[in-house]
Amino acid sequence: MSSSKNGNRTKPSKSASIYDVAREASVSVFTVSAVINGKEHVGKKLRERVEAAISKLNYRPNLIARSLAKQRTHTIGMIVPDIANPFFPMVVRGAEDAAQKHGYNLLLCNSDDSLAKEEASVELLLSKRVDGILLTKAGEDFRPSLRQMIEEVGIPFVLVMRTYPRLTKDAVITDDYRGAYDAVLHLARAGRRRIGLISGPLKVSNALARWEGFRDALKAEGLPYSSALVVEGDYRIESGFRAGHALLSHHPDGIYVANHLMTVGLLKATEEIGLRCPEDFGLVSFDDYPWLDVFYPRLTTVELPKHQLGSEAAELLIRRIAGDRSPPVVKKLPTELRIRDSCGFALSILRRRPKKETRPRNPRSAPNESSKGV
Amino acid sequence: MSSSKNGNRTKPSKSASIYDVAREASVSVFTVSAVINGKEHVGKKLRERVEAAISKLNYRPNLIARSLAKQRTHTIGMIVPDIANPFFPMVVRGAEDAAQKHGYNLLLCNSDDSLAKEEASVELLLSKRVDGILLTKAGEDFRPSLRQMIEEVGIPFVLVMRTYPRLTKDAVITDDYRGAYDAVLHLARAGRRRIGLISGPLKVSNALARWEGFRDALKAEGLPYSSALVVEGDYRIESGFRAGHALLSHHPDGIYVANHLMTVGLLKATEEIGLRCPEDFGLVSFDDYPWLDVFYPRLTTVELPKHQLGSEAAELLIRRIAGDRSPPVVKKLPTELRIRDSCGFALSILRRRPKKETRPRNPRSAPNESSKGV
DNA sequence: TTGTAGGCGTTATCAA
């Protein structure tokens, strides 16, 4: 009954339970439990007997049962619009790293920016009794139904990237206003006068902030704001493409795009039209990626600290789970302007004293470290 | 005791259980359970009473308890080397879509290609009693310890992207041999004679297959295989950079790179050296991304069906979970050569009859649909 | 220091 690896059944039908271990070691379940959880007050002899039994039976604690008993799953739910949007993987990675560090796991959901899907996901996560939720809110509004769910359940939520007016909740976001301001300022300093904006959906907090930064930077530089030069997209490639066509018919000489995917769409549009960057228009985009500095046009971008975004959000969430009851905080992470060539800054200098080649060789040296293998 | 939303406690300390509902509706828990699970044999009156009680108490079934009782969590674990590697998000998305469709959730882990982390993750997932695991195996070997764990636990595993010799397990992979073969053939047809390879770690199945495809395509085209022109990397940017320098000292006129990240590294190296693509060397790379056709050099790539990879793997896994006991299958998904400009194919034609401009305007029209907003 | 018994929220078995 105990010689072969799995008793006498061919299939290891049931994995050993704490009772099996207790029986094997001739102790009570209490002792086994104490050993498993590293309590100190267990006699050496018993401890050894238990450990022997554990490894003999190949015992593995059932965390589901533990969760039920302790009312804690050590799992956190994370809802993002779409993990395939290159912006999110690093955010998720940051969250996973932090979670991992504290013994938590990540249950990942995609909302596709749909309120219905999002609500279904939250509902499911709550039913699965996750200890907390990391949420990049979908869509444009915060339905009362969701709001109420969040209010009523006891578990903490931390908003990621997007906040909502009149919602006093923990959130970790980026300094979008400042990022956009810097971007547009740079464009202006590069000599661009008719600066256009391809914006995200203005009902989303970060899109609004980026728009405000755009507006204020224009004002600061004494440039006119023309609504014809502002086109609203939805952060996807296709919308950047359409917005590009709409915008370019008004002949901007500088464009600030509120995220990377729309920049890709814009470039498809400019290619169709036959416009070159930065010769025909300056471009600054949001979101930076390690591969952007080996491709042309060399995009000048505003980098958002994606990994940190995820990890800080997770850390905060875990603190809340641990019982931190201090008032809600909104943590705003700094952005960083990464100047390359697409803004035409170098170009603008060359125009004043034309000396060197048009497209300067980039003397950047060591490659960034990045992600791991396929 | 029942008028205000949450009884009389300020904190909704305990969410309602099935017992509370039963009491509220004056029925037994059995009846409540039956209603929740949509059983038919419940009288209309009772059913209505139960439903009323459920919505009144804001009852939400505890899936942890259900999992414990049913020995099924409806959760599947997914282990990838690194979600921040742009290859994986779409694979994960595919898996999540399929999982979602069947009522499963995804518990995501990153192994960083470390055997230790991987084993820890598997261990944890097993303890959390996931119903199955989707595994992109880390590192280069399959330790006996892991092998044994997989063998002994009852739950199904499906390997993703990488298989292992002498391991008869379900797997969903891509036709790497064919993809590499096509890539190199194309390079040869474009007139390249000294074709180099930047390979993944040859102990990983897909890297080996890609190497074999490379070798055989050279042979088929009557080109010599020179080990000086084969450099092994680890699928990361940095290794592509180093491999690039090593390779370029031998002056290849064509290079096939086994994944995108290493291509990025290679391009950093060529930039340092001052080599241009495709003028100075032809390039074909693995992995395609929607943004690759708006940047220069326009990479000719071998696209791998990432989403399908994930969804098919998940579907297979779920079939196994449902009890499918048929023999293990290895599903090999077709790849697709996407010809752009980096191979210098157009260039090679131009060389024969020099007529049009060097860098042809790309007449591609509608942009691909892609990921969703930030 | 160790053991016993009850509870966590469901499902499932067997009577009624």
Added chain:
DNA sequence: TTGATAACGCCTACAA
């Protein structure tokens, strides 16, 4: 059609 009641595997007062 319903209702008690026993699993499910673990934790944890409370007792010994």
